[in-house]
Each structure stands twice: as structure tokens, then as C-alpha cells.
Amino acid sequence: MKRLVALASIAVLISACGPTKPKVDDSAPNNPIVTSMDLTKVDNDRVPVVINPGRFTQETVTYRIPKVVQGTYSVSDFGKYVEDFKAYDYNGNALTTVSVDKNTWTISNASDLDRIEYYVNDTFDTETSGGIGGENPFSPAGTNIEENNYVLNLHGFIGYFDSLKNNQYALNVTAPADFVRTSALEDRGTTTSEDGQTATTSYFAQRYFDITDNPMMYGKLDVEEFMVGDIKIVLSVYSPNQTHSAESLKQTMFDMMKAQKAYLGDVNTTPRYDIYLYLSDGAETSPKGYGALEHHTSTVVVLPEASSREGLAKSMIDVVAHEFFHIVTPLSVHSEDVHYFDYANPTFSKHLWMYEGVTEYFAQHFQVFEGLIEPQEFYGVIMQKIATSKNLDDAMSFTVMSENVLKEPYADQYYNVYMKGALIGMCIDILMRKESDGNRSMLSLMKELSAKYGKDKPFEDDKLIAEITEMTYPSVGEFLNTHVVGDVPINYEEFFAMVGLKNGEAEVETNYIFAGGQNIIFSGDPEKGIFFTDMALKNSFWKSQGIQAGDVVKTVNGKELTLQNAQEVIGGMFGWQAGQEFEMKIQRGDETIDLKGTLTKAIAVSNGLLEDPNATAEQIELRNAWLKG
Numbered sequence: 001m002k003r004l005v006a007l008a009s010i011a012v013l014i015s016a017c018g019p020t021k022p023k024v025d026d027s028a029p030n031n032p033i034v035t036s037m038d039l040t041k042v043d044n045d046r047v048p049v050v051i052n053p054g055r056f057t058q059e060t061v062t063y064r065i066p067k068v069v070q071g072t073y074s075v076s077d078f079g080k081y082v083e084d085f086k087a088y089d090y091n092g093n094a095l096t097t098v099s100v101d102k103n104t105w106t107i108s109n110a111s112d113l114d115r116i117e118y119y120v121n122d123t124f125d126t127e128t129s130g131g132i133g134g135e136n137p138f139s140p141a142g143t144n145i146e147e148n149n150y151v152l153n154l155h156g157f158i159g160y161f162d163s164l165k166n167n168q169y170a171l172n173v174t175a176p177a178d179f180v181r182t183s184a185l186e187d188r189g190t191t192t193s194e195d196g197q198t199a200t201t202s203y204f205a206q207r208y209f210d211i212t213d214n215p216m217m218y219g220k221l222d223v224e225e226f227m228v229g230d231i232k233i234v235l236s237v238y239s240p241n242q243t244h245s246a247e248s249l250k251q252t253m254f255d256m257m258k259a260q261k262a263y264l265g266d267v268n269t270t271p272r273y274d275i276y277l278y279l280s281d282g283a284e285t286s287p288k289g290y291g292a293l294e295h296h297t298s299t300v301v302v303l304p305e306a307s308s309r310e311g312l313a314k315s316m317i318d319v320v321a322h323e324f325f326h327i328v329t330p331l332s333v334h335s336e337d338v339h340y341f342d343y344a345n346p347t348f349s350k351h352l353w354m355y356e357g358v359t360e361y362f363a364q365h366f367q368v369f370e371g372l373i374e375p376q377e378f379y380g381v382i383m384q385k386i387a388t389s390k391n392l393d394d395a396m397s398f399t400v401m402s403e404n405v406l407k408e409p410y411a412d413q414y415y416n417v418y419m420k421g422a423l424i425g426m427c428i429d430i431l432m433r434k435e436s437d438g439n440r441s442m443l444s445l446m447k448e449l450s451a452k453y454g455k456d457k458p459f460e461d462d463k464l465i466a467e468i469t470e471m472t473y474p475s476v477g478e479f480l481n482t483h484v485v486g487d488v489p490i491n492y493e494e495f496f497a498m499v500g501l502k503n504g505e506a507e508v509e510t511n512y513i514f515a516g517g518q519n520i521i522f523s524g525d526p527e528k529g530i531f532f533t534d535m536a537l538k539n540s541f542w543k544s545q546g547i548q549a550g551d552v553v554k555t556v557n558g559k560e561l562t563l564q565n566a567q568e569v570i571g572g573m574f575g576w577q578a579g580q581e582f583e584m585k586i587q588r589g590d591e592t593i594d595l596k597g598t599l600t601k602a603i604a605v606s607n608g609l610l611e612d613p614n615a616t617a618e619q620i621e622l623r624n625a626w627l628k629g
Contacts, residue, residue, distance in 0.1 A: 032168040032204075035158055039175040039218060040198050045145055046083060046119035049157055053113070053164060061110040065103045065159040066343035069141060069212060071294050073348070073405045073414050076137035078123075078156045079103030085118040103159075103344065120157050121145075125285045139289030140300040144278065146285075149238045150175075151278055152183075152216035153293075153300065160208040160343070169205040174198055175218050182223055182236040183216035184274050184298055209341070213295045217276045222246040228257045232272045240281045243305050244312055249277070252313040253320065259370035260324055263362070267447060270327055274298035275320060279305035279312075282559075282568040290571050292319040296331045296455075299323035304572045306559070311575015322363040330355050332450035339458035348406070349461050350399035353484055357421020358442060361429070364422065368627055375627055379501070379609035380508045382426065386492055389419040394489045398424070423492065424484060428476060430495050430626055435473040438625030445472060499623035500615025506608035509601065512576045515539040516604030522570060528552060530561050530570075532586075541602040545595055552587040578602075 034052040041048050051063075065079035079102045087095040089112035096108040107113055123142035136142070137156075144151035158171070170188075175181065177192055177199040188202040205211045222237045224246035235253055237246040253275065280286040280302060292301040301323075303315050330338050335349040349355070368378035393413050398420070401410045429442035448471055453459055459467070465485060469477025483490050496502060510516045515538035524530050534549040536542040553561050561569050576582070576599055584595040612619075 032170040034170045036172045046121050051116040056110040061107050062162045063105050064344050066155045067103045068346045069155045072141050077102045081121040083119045087116050088114050090114045124287045127288050139287035139302040140293035149219035155212040158211050165208045169211050171203040172200050174200040179218050180221040181218045185214045215300050224250045229261045234274045237277045239279045256317050263366040270297040277301045281305045288567050292323050294323040294326040304568050306572040307575040310577040315575050325359045325362040328446050335461040336458045350403045352402035352417045353398045353421045353424045356417040358425040360418045360422040361425030385419045392416045395487045397487045398484045427495050433625050500612045500619030501609045502612045504610040507603050508606045508608050510604045512573050516606035524563050538604050555585040557583050
């Protein structure tokens with residue numbers, strides 16, 4: 001998962017699954033569970049859902065909506081969005097149901113159970129108000145119910161019976177006939193009503209996991225399809241004000257994914273990959289959590305519609321590249337915790353350094369490896385991650401943190417999987433190349449693990465480090481045991497020296513909300529609003545505009561900036577590019593100042609990686625193997 005988090009009250013863009021095989025209840029029905037959702041009968045912003053499980057022989061059954069879903073490492077409690085939960089027998093009489101907790105219902109006299117009916121609220125509408133009874137799900141994992149758009153992360157609508165998680169599902173979705181509909185679930189055909197106003201599409205899923213792993217988007221969508229090698233890419237875009245389109249993003253996504261496919265080589269785990277992009281217009285009921293959530297063969301992305309075309313393209317590269325690389329892990333390489341995921345009482349793998357960290361490393365490394373960016377830009381990303389990781393707990397066992405990610409103090413350190421986790425991937429990559437004279441790498445290791453396991457065979461969590469050591473070199477095992485299982489901080493200078501790099505003060509390109517690294521230049525105060533900090537003077541662009549620490553930002557490009565909409569507005573500024581026009585109104589004491597002009601490249605003086613002029617031929621050769629293959 002790649003997501004946005006808040007820094008100093010401002011949300012900015014950054015990079016975001018039980019361990020034993022479940023028992024099968026032989027008394028439970030094994031026929032497909034027939035599920036229906038009718039988008040034409042929305043009542044008070046709620047979608048009606050009907051579940052027909054077939055006949056049970058036991059007298060009490062349990063139905064659950066996920067508490068936690070794969071790819072997220074926090075409690076979502078999707079059951080709290082369910083209302084009017086009812087069960088009926090074959091004569092249409094109501095059966096007794098008991099709400100056990102937010103996500104669980106038991107049904108008595110289940111041998112007479114014909115169907116379950118309930119309504120589901122969407123999560124997007126509750127983000128401003130703080131949710132229904134607690135924390136909101138991360139927006140890309142959430143749901144949307146509105147006239148022109150339905151984001152159908154199906155784990156928010158459809159649940160499972162404890163004994164039937166491995167049963168097949170038949171899903172029927174009814175919607176206005178003119179709706180565009182996209183989903184990678186197996187399509188069994190569409191039937192249009194006699195009056196031509198509605199259409200029902202039938203889908204098929206092999207098991208409940210496939211329900212949760214295949215989101216849908218319905219409504220007034222813009223869709224583009226294209227091939228990248230032998231993978232069909234389906235890009236679905238919802239832009240409320242038609243500010244952006246799938247066509248305008250198609251070339252960016254094609255170029256990026258073509259480079260990713262070249263980087264991956266013979267890794268080929270999916271014939272189709274879906275990208276669902278919801279662009280938030282900043283309205284009260286719009287989602288506020290920008291970023292993306294991976295599924296095995298798709299990703300749901302939420303970004304601000306206010307982004308410029310160039311800025312949106314940059315953000316899409318950043319988040320979608322990460323999500324697409326998840327086809328390597330956890331799709332092809334994952335533990336039993338992931339394979340037999342318990343949506344009600346999940347246990348977590350020790351290896352988030354691999355699932356999220358190595359994935360994030362690939363998402364950055366492929367860009368320099370395939371020539372999309374220059375080495376200096378890649379070095380800048382690495383230094384940003386080091387700086388950020390040092391502000392977190394750098395002396396915490398990564399395996400302990402991963403296994404206990406829902407608990408404190410570990411939950412607050414989750415963000416480090418995208419920082420130090422990626423740096424762990426980098427160090428192993430350099431070690432692998434050094435030990436093999438440039439012939440093996442982090443990517444080749446993941447390919448070997450994919451060949452050994454694959455999507456249908458999980459590894460044993462406690463044995464992975466030993467297996468990697470046996471497959472690679474003692475130095476790799478020592479590194480993992482010292483810095484991943486152990487709690488010893490990494491001395492990155494040792495790894496940079498291997499490839500002829502050294503730390504030094506250098507000018508680095510930055511954006512318009514940072515001053516190099518992760519030094520944010522805005523802060524917020526309930527009385528004052530959003531204001532520039534003294535870090536703004538370290539950003540060449542804002543320094544050239546005469547900004548002073550404490551200047552309060554009133555408007556950005558004509559839009560009022562408040563603490564309430566800071567995530568949307570500042571998030572949009574993340575994608576600003578040199579050459580764009582900008583306007584800003586600031587308040588300095590009693591004086592109102594209007595800034596207006598053209599964005600120029602923003603530079604900051606920061607510690608950076610420099611090529612060591614005294615590097616040996618061996619170090620330079622290893623650097624070239626690392627960066628270019």
C-alpha cells in the first residue's frame with residue numbers, strides 16, 4: 001500500500017495481509033453463494049445487498065464483514081457501515097439475528113435460512129465527520145455511493161460465513177444501463193431490462209478472497225485499454241468536473257508500465273491489470289486520504305482533481321509504479337499469514353520489509369535502471385528516505401514491528417516500511433551484486449523466490465531469512481539478522497562506499513512543499529491557519545518570492561486554504577511543475593501580499609550523494625551494474 005500521511009498538520013504524498021489453513025465445515029453448503037447489489041435502488045445513500053448462501057444443516061451460523069483487509073495495516077471495521085441487517089427463512093419470515101460486534105452477526109435456526117438482506121453506507125461520505133464510530137478506512141480501501149460514481153471495494157459490501165470462505169461466489173450487480181462498469185472479475189454476461197433502463201451484470205469468483213481482491217468502479221467513467229507486452233491494462237478514471245481523462249494519462253501509464261515490464265523481464269503473473277483512479281474535487285463528502293491500495297492484479301488510486309496535468313502524471317507514476325510491483329510480492333511471494341488471511345482476527349507476517357519495502361525500492365530503482373530519471377535524482381530519493389527513517393525509530397526490529405503492526409508502539413512506525421524498508425532492499429541489492437560480480441540482484445532473488453513458491457504456495461514466516469541466506473550469501477544472511485531481525489541501525493556509508501559514492505553537501509532538486517529531504521515548509525495552527533516556516537527560506541523558489549517565516553497562506557490559485565482543506569490544496573501543490581502559472585495570497589501582519597507568476601525549478605542545499613572522484617574501477621563497475629545492469 002502506498003498512501004498519504006500528515007506531517008505537521010499537512011498531508012503530503014508518500015509511497016500506502018491466520019497463519020494456518022482454515023478448516024472446512026463439511027455440513028456447510030458447497031454451492032456458489034449468490035450475492036446481489038442493486039445500484040438503482042439506493043436508499044438514503046445506501047446500497048441494498050442480498051446474500052443467498054444455499055441451505056445450511058447447522059442451527060447457528062456466523063456472518064462477518066471484514067475488520068481488516070489485505071494491504072492495509074489498520075482496523076477499518078467495515079461492518080459499522082452496515083444497517084438494517086435481517087435474515088429470512090424460506091417462507092419470508094424473519095429469523096433471529098444477534099449483532100456480536102461491529103462486524104459479526106449470528107443467525108439462529110440457520111437450517112431455515114433463505115437469505116440475508118442489509119444496506120451499506122459508503123465510507124467517503126464519513127471522512128469529514130470522522131467516520132461512523134471510529135477511524136475511517138484509508139480512502140483507496142473505501143467505498144463511494146453517489147449519482148455518477150460508485151467505488152465498489154467489495155469487502156465493504158459483501159461478507160462471508162465462517163465455514164464458507166472457500167465457496168464460490170456468484171455476484172449480480174444491477175445499475176443504470178448507461179453506466180460504464182469495469183472489473184477484472186470473471187464476467188458471465190449482462191442482461192438489460194425490458195424498458196432498457198437498467199442492466200444486470202453477473203460476475204463469478206472462485207472464493208471470498210477473489211471478492212475482496214477485485215474492486216469495481218461503476219458510473220460516468222472514462223476508460224482506456226492498452227497492451228503492455230502481454231498484459232492488458234485497463235485504466236478507469238472518474239473526474240467529477242472532467243478536469244482529467246483516461247486518455248490524457250494513457251501515454252504516461254504506458255511508458256511507465258512498459259519500463260516496469262522491461263525491468264521485471266520474465267516475471268509474468270497476470271494477463272490483466274486494472275487501475276481505478278478516483279479524483280477528489282475537495283467537496284465535503286469527497287475522500288481525503290490520497291494514495292493507493294494494491295490488490296493482486298489491480299490498484300485503487302485517490303488523488304486530488306485540482307492537480308495539474310503534469311502534477312497528476314507525476315503522482316500517478318509515484319503511486320501506481322509501487323502498486324504494480326506488488327505482482328511480485330505478495331502475489332508471487334507471500335507467507336501463510338497472507339495466503340490464509342483472517343479478516344476478523346488477522347495475524348501479520350514478519351516480512352513487511354519485503355512486501356512493502358522491496359516493492360517501494362523497485363518502484364524507485366526501475367526508474368533509474370530503465371533511464372526514466374538520472375542517477376542524481378535517484379540518489380536524492382534515497383537520501384530523503386534515509387532522512388525520514390532517522391526521524392522514526394531506527395533501532396527497532398523490523399520483523400517485530402511487522403508482526404505487531406496493529407499495536408503500539410509499532411503501529412506508529414508503520415510508515416518506515418516505505419523508508420527503511422526500501423533502504424533494506426537497496427542494501428541487499430548492492431550486496432547481491434557485489435558478491436556475484438554484478439550478476440545477481442534483489443530482483444533476481446525475488447524471481448528465484450517466485451519460482452520456488454508462486455501465488456498458490458506460501459512460505460513459512462519463521463524460515464524465510466534462513467532460506468534467503470541459503471539461496472544467496474552469508475553476508476546477506478548476516479545483514480538480515482543484524483539489521484532486520486535485529487535492531488542495529490544500518491550504516492549506509494558502508495554500502496555507498498561499495499559503489500563509489502560519498503555524502504557531501506549538494507544542491508538537490510526539490511518541490512514546492514519541501515526544502516529538500518522531508519523538511520516541510522508549511523505548518524498549521526487553529527488560530528493562525530496555514531503558514532510558512534523558516535524552512536521555506538531553504539527552498540530557492542520561495543526564497544526568490546520574498547517569503548518570510550510566519551507568512552499566512554490565505555489562497556492558492558484562487559482557492560481558500562484552511563486547516564480543513566489543507567490536505568487537498570497542499571496535496572495539489574505536491575504535483576506543481578516548473579513552467580506552470582501560480583497565484584497565492586498571503587497575510588503578513590496587517591499587510592496582504594499577492595504573489596503571481598511562473599513556477600521556476602525549486603532547489604535546496606542538502607546533504608546528498610556524490611560520485612567519489614577517488615572511486616576505484618571496481619567500485620565504478622559495481623555502481624554501473626547497480627544502476628544500469
